[in-house]
Amino acid sequence: MALWTKDTKVLIVGLGLIGGSYARALKKQGFDVTAITRSQSSIDYALEQQIIDRGFTQVCREAVSHADAIIFSLYPSALLPWIEEHQHLFKPGVKITDVTGVKTCILYDIQKVLRADAEFIGAHPMAGKETSGVESSDEKIFTKANYIVVPTDKNTPEGIAWCEELGHLLGVRKVTQLSPEKHDEMIGFVSQLTHCIAICLMTCKDNENLVNYTGDSFHDLTRIARINDRMWSELFMLNQSALLEQMDLFMEEFKDLRSMLAAGDVEGMRGKMQLSTQRRALFDQSKGE
Amino acid sequence: MALWTKDTKVLIVGLGLIGGSYARALKKQGFDVTAITRSQSSIDYALEQQIIDRGFTQVCREAVSHADAIIFSLYPSALLPWIEEHQHLFKPGVKITDVTGVKTCILYDIQKVLRADAEFIGAHPMAGKETSGVESSDEKIFTKANYIVVPTDKNTPEGIAWCEELGHLLGVRKVTQLSPEKHDEMIGFVSQLTHCIAICLMTCKDNENLVNYTGDSFHDLTRIARINDRMWSELFMLNQSALLEQMDLFMEEFKDLRSMLAAGDVEGMRGKMQLSTQRRALFDQSKGE
Numbered sequence: 356m357a358l359w360t361k362d363t364k365v366l367i368v369g370l371g372l373i374g375g376s377y378a379r380a381l382k383k384q385g386f387d388v389t390a391i392t393r394s395q396s397s398i399d400y401a402l403e404q405q406i407i408d409r410g411f412t413q414v415c416r417e418a419v420s421h422a423d424a425i426i427f428s429l430y431p432s433a434l435l436p437w438i439e440e441h442q443h444l445f446k447p448g449v450k451i452t453d454v455t456g457v458k459t460c461i462l463y464d465i466q467k468v469l470r471a472d473a474e475f476i477g478a479h480p481m482a483g484k485e486t487s488g489v490e491s492s493d494e495k496i497f498t499k500a501n502y503i504v505v506p507t508d509k510n511t512p513e514g515i516a517w518c519e520e521l522g523h524l525l526g527v528r529k530v531t532q533l534s535p536e537k538h539d540e541m542i543g544f545v546s547q548l549t550h551c552i553a554i555c556l557m558t559c560k561d562n563e564n565l566v567n568y569t570g571d572s573f574h575d576l577t578r579i580a581r582i583n584d585r586m587w588s589e590l591f592m593l594n595q596s597a598l599l600e601q602m603d604l605f606m607e608e609f610k611d612l613r614s615m616l617a618a619g620d621v622e623g624m625r626g627k628m629q630l631s632t633q634r635r636a637l638f639d640q641s642k643g644e
Numbered sequence: 645m646a647l648w649t650k651d652t653k654v655l656i657v658g659l660g661l662i663g664g665s666y667a668r669a670l671k672k673q674g675f676d677v678t679a680i681t682r683s684q685s686s687i688d689y690a691l692e693q694q695i696i697d698r699g700f701t702q703v704c705r706e707a708v709s710h711a712d713a714i715i716f717s718l719y720p721s722a723l724l725p726w727i728e729e730h731q732h733l734f735k736p737g738v739k740i741t742d743v744t745g746v747k748t749c750i751l752y753d754i755q756k757v758l759r760a761d762a763e764f765i766g767a768h769p770m771a772g773k774e775t776s777g778v779e780s781s782d783e784k785i786f787t788k789a790n791y792i793v794v795p796t797d798k799n800t801p802e803g804i805a806w807c808e809e810l811g812h813l814l815g816v817r818k819v820t821q822l823s824p825e826k827h828d829e830m831i832g833f834v835s836q837l838t839h840c841i842a843i844c845l846m847t848c849k850d851n852e853n854l855v856n857y858t859g860d861s862f863h864d865l866t867r868i869a870r871i872n873d874r875m876w877s878e879l880f881m882l883n884q885s886a887l888l889e890q891m892d893l894f895m896e897e898f899k900d901l902r903s904m905l906a907a908g909d910v911e912g913m914r915g916k917m918q919l920s921t922q923r924r925a926l927f928d929q930s931k932g933e
Contacts, residue, residue, distance in 0.1 A: 500859065555901055556838070558916050570771065571772070572835055573834040576865050580923070580924040599906060607848070608844040612840055612843065616891070621881060627843055630847050631869045631871070
């Protein structure tokens with residue numbers, strides 16, 4: 356089956372913030388987009404906004420069997436059961452991907468049970484907003500986002516190319532590849548650990564007048580402290596050992612800085628600050644800031 | 645001496661990012677502004693930009709004795725020696741304030757040696773940028789900023805009112821009052837602890853390709869990881885015990901979350917996340933977001 360063409364029929368399973376943003380991005384480029392999602396009101400909204408061509412609240416042949424490309428945007432633990440139950444409806448040769456924030460715990464299991472004539476290529480668009488739901492969806496969330504393709508040895512060069520092309524179609528900043536293990540370690544650090552930190556900053560002190568004393572730094576560090584606890588606790592558990600490692604790595608460094616402060620080790624603290632400044636400057640340059 | 649009038653002569657000691665921003669804000673409102681700063685090129689730039697009316701690289705009678713209002717924007721440890729050495733040049737009745745990020749370590753000592761006919765009212769505009777120098781100065785940094793006045797029992801109601809009015813002249817979001825001790829505890833938490841966190845996030849892991857895998861969360865949490873290490877190590881040491889307390893408070897909460905994760909305590913983690921979300925939502929509302 357060829358890569359993305361104007362005849363590629365797209366199915367999005369899960370029409371929330373991310374699924375809805377995929378829909379918008381792909382409809383804008385002229386693709387035919389079907390959605391399956393539990394909420395009728397999400398479907399009504401999406402049809403009215405012309406984000407999708409048709410929508411279904413139930414999985415059925417009509418919804419699934421014509422799709423050349425399927426994008427799963429569900430809670431991580433929902434993917435495997437869905438595929439086991441409904442893959443008999445797939446079109447032979449269908450290419451499937453996802454948006455899930457953790458990989459080792461879902462990819463291998465899915466690929467093990469998947470029909471031989473279908474291919475699942477894991478991906479993770481590192482994009483989002485603090486609000487949720489299709490009403491919050493916006494194709495612009497992809498513009499500055501990194502998009503990680505997560506191939507395994509079950510994936511073909513063609514499947515991987517197809518998945519990378521989807522990233523380009525979304526208009527992401529950069530498409531890269533990581534193994535499932537490297538992905539989960541990375542996500543444990545840049546996304547999950549940072550959320551742990553933001554949460555703890557909000558929960559360690561109760562000061563309802565804080566807003567009158569804060570500057571930008573506190574605001575920035577806690578922007579992500581408003582989270583979907585059901586989804587995030589699930590993501591944390593699914594990435595438990597990698598996240599524990601990242602938490603420990605951070606804690607060691609933090610304790611080290613604390614010791615320097617307690618000992619009045621100004622040179623030591625300045626050393627850490629200089630390293631931090633160097634690395635962050637490099638980061639800003641690479642991002643083009 | 646009256647509060648701020650169009651005849652109030654302003655002296656800014658230290659024409660960097662913050663001093664320069666004060667200058668811009670006050671010049672815009674028609675005040676006469678003199679600056680004392682070490683760098684001739686900063687003075688040249690400021691004169692050319694019409695941010696000041698005159699500038700001096702040395703402390704002298706001409707620079708100091710006409711001032712009704714003096715704003716110190718120097719490194720914390722520089723204030724007391726400056727005042728001890730040059731206060732004989734002050735105009736009787738002069739009102740003095742500062743922008744320093746720590747208070748207990750400087751306020752009491754300054755007020756102890758200060759001439760009886762001068763008054764020093766500590767203040768802290770919680771505003772800044774990652775870049776420094778008068779070229780980066782911008783009066784708009786005050787627009788959404790909190791401004792804390794830090795009175796002691798050496799201060800008069802008139803002096804406090806004068807200092808609060810300065811905040812209003814700058815166009816800050818809110819003017820509040822905190823004791824030196826409460827200020828330092830608060831600053832230890834919202835500003836210094838957050839910087840410790842950002843620094844440790846950058847130093848605990850070396851990955852030069854991080855920029856290709858990050859999302860907004862990492863970006864937000866490390867924006868403040870580029871810092872002036874000389875100034876910040878000094879601020880940390882001057883607020884050592886309050887900052888150690890805040891670091892310990894945060895670390896306890898972080899270890900608690902880690903334990904929950906290790907034990908698979910999903911309910912516990914969700915509880916923390918919900919509390920965090922509630923508090924952050926309240927914060928956003930109060931800020932008017």
